[in-house]
Amino acid sequence: MESAGTAENLSLVSGHKAKMENKLPFSCPVCGRKKEYPITELAEGAVLTCPFCKLSITLHGHMWQDVQKEIRRLRDKS
Secondary structure, rough: HHHHHHHHHHHHHHHHHHHHHHHEEEEEOOOOEEEEEEEOOOOOOOOOEOOOOOOOOOHHHHHHHHHHHHHHHHHHOO
């Protein structure tokens, strides 16, 4: 019985890890704190708001290109 519980806990941990890999961290250029955003919320023109200092950043131009590279890197990795 104990090993079944352990296996269940491991699957929860690995499921949590898989979800974590589908997020990209962003550092706020003003306060420097990081927040992870799900890749499903990231698109050209998306507005990201720092939950700490409330700065809003719009994904476009070179920043959007960098985000696309990181998303491809994550997908290739998994």
